[in-house]
Amino acid sequence: MxxxxxxxxxxxxxxxxxxxxxxxxxxxxxxxxxxDNDPEYIEGTRINNFDGKLFYPVKTVCGSLPCPPYTNGTIVKCAVCTK
Incomplete structure (x- = not known):
């Protein structure tokens, strides 16, 4: 990642x-x-809402990161790579 x-x-x-x-x-x-924007799941395990782990996008914060090149409050992208 x-x-x-x-x-x-x-x-x-x-x-x-x-x-x-x-x-x-x-x-x-x-x-x-x-x-992943379109995650896979095992059929029959997708449940409407039991509030298990809820995932939130990571946003940049100036001070923790240098601004520029980052912009405060921007959602951070990522890539999954294989060799």
Whole structure:
């Protein structure tokens, strides 16, 4: 997974590109993942709403990141690459 990019390094193949997401669980640490815009699921397991893990897009914050080149409040893209 390549955060903040919509492309892969030379010699790598892009699988998909979308947005960097994380889940909110109070103030506990969380992993960042590149969430597919059209995720697959196992038939019969898609449930309307049990509020399991809810994933939120990651936005830039100036100060944590240098602005420019980043713009404050922008949703961060990501790419999933394979070799």
């Amino acid at each position: 390549v955060p903040a990019k919509s492309s892969c390094p030379t010699g790598w193949k892009i699988q998909y590109t979308v947005f960097l997401t994380t889940h909110y669980d109070g103030f506990q640490k969380s992993e960042y993942i590149c969430t």
